[in-house]
Amino acid sequence: MSAETTSASGIGDVEGVSLYDVDHPAPVIEAPRKRTKKTPKATRGNFEMYGWLFMRLSGIVLVVLVLGHLLIQLVLDGGVSKIGFAFVAGRWASPFWQAWDLIMLWLAMLHGANGLRTIINDYAERDNTRFWLKMLLYTATVFTVLLGTLVIFTFDPNIR
Amino acid sequence: MPAGTLYRGREGMWSWVAHRVTGVLIFFFLFVHVLDTALVRVSPEAYDDVVATYKTPLVACLEYGLVAAILFHALNGLRIVAVDFWSKGPRYQKQMLWSVVGIWVVLMVGAIYPVLGHAARELFGS
Numbered sequence: 001m002s003a004e005t006t007s008a009s010g011i012g013d014v015e016g017v018s019l020y021d022v023d024h025p026a027p028v029i030e031a032p033r034k035r036t037k038k039t040p041k042a043t044r045g046n047f048e049m050y051g052w053l054f055m056r057l058s059g060i061v062l063v064v065l066v067l068g069h070l071l072i073q074l075v076l077d078g079g080v081s082k083i084g085f086a087f088v089a090g091r092w093a094s095p096f097w098q099a100w101d102l103i104m105l106w107l108a109m110l111h112g113a114n115g116l117r118t119i120i121n122d123y124a125e126r127d128n129t130r131f132w133l134k135m136l137l138y139t140a141t142v143f144t145v146l147l148g149t150l151v152i153f154t155f156d157p158n159i160r
Numbered sequence: 161m162p163a164g165t166l167y168r169g170r171e172g173m174w175s176w177v178a179h180r181v182t183g184v185l186i187f188f189f190l191f192v193h194v195l196d197t198a199l200v201r202v203s204p205e206a207y208d209d210v211v212a213t214y215k216t217p218l219v220a221c222l223e224y225g226l227v228a229a230i231l232f233h234a235l236n237g238l239r240i241v242a243v244d245f246w247s248k249g250p251r252y253q254k255q256m257l258w259s260v261v262g263i264w265v266v267l268m269v270g271a272i273y274p275v276l277g278h279a280a281r282e283l284f285g286s
Contacts, residue, residue, distance in 0.1 A: 056244065059237045066230060074223065075274040083211050085204035088197075105194065112187035119180060140191065148194045151201050160204055 051114055058107045065104040089157035098152055105148045113141040171257045179236050182229040189226055220279035227271050228264075235260040 020026040030036065074080055091097045116137055124130040167173070199207040213219055239256045243249040249256075 056241050059234075060241060063234045063238060067234060070227060070230065074227065075271070079274050079278055080214055080220070080223065081278050083214070085200060085207045088200055088207070108190055109194075112183070112190055115180075115183045116187055119184065144191055144194045147198055151194075151198045155200060159201070 055111060055114060058111045062104070062107050062111060065100060066108065068100075069104060089155075092152070092155050093157065102149065102152050105152070106145060109141055109145045109148075113137060171254045175236055175239070175257050175260075178232060179240070182233040185229050186226070186233060215278065217279035217283050220276055224271065224275045227275060228268055231264050231267050231271075232260070235264055 073083060092101075117134060120130055120133045120137065124133050169176075196207075196210045199210055214223070236257070239253070239260050242256060243253050
């Protein structure tokens, strides 16, 4: 064997004889944090990333929907003093305002529920407390979204 | 507590705190608001009765507070989006916060008459 073969291992002659050559390659050292078969499978997927993205996208839509809602309900045409059953009936006679309120309800509830989920995760330190607070949150959220949706879809202007 | 170790972030931390506080307040109002609106399925009288409380001077002040919370949360939320998605966002986060505060003050001044006007007329006569 010539000297050139041994120097290909990266260890010079000064260091001594190399353990590795073309027929006996050095073991591959994996990059730190590289995913291998031994890496435990992520159980949550990209849920938190989609949650993060949802907060920003729904937030932008909600700025328009909620500020529009405030303008109509609290500022224009006499402000809050005009609101009553007749006013609601007039608005929900139009599919446009039904859709507006429905989308606003769903986006606001999911945006708020995800925000409160983050806050519970941050401040409730005991596992049990965190679990039950989130169960309470999810129950209240599902109830409120379903109730609101039902009210919008089954509204009857001639209820009496 | 050892001196000088308490983290007191400046604009960034306080806007984050305010965003959380206003978010929680708005969420709790949203629950109440869906419940009171659901009364339209009970009877027109039940709905009009509960909406009458929204027209009292005391609740009008709470509405002004709600508007304050929503406007801050909306404007600061747009700032957060800009910080996250605009390449120069993080560099201008302080300037954007003070813009948010400025726009918020202007809108809150503008909201005084529409939101509180009827309450003032009721309290002091028209």
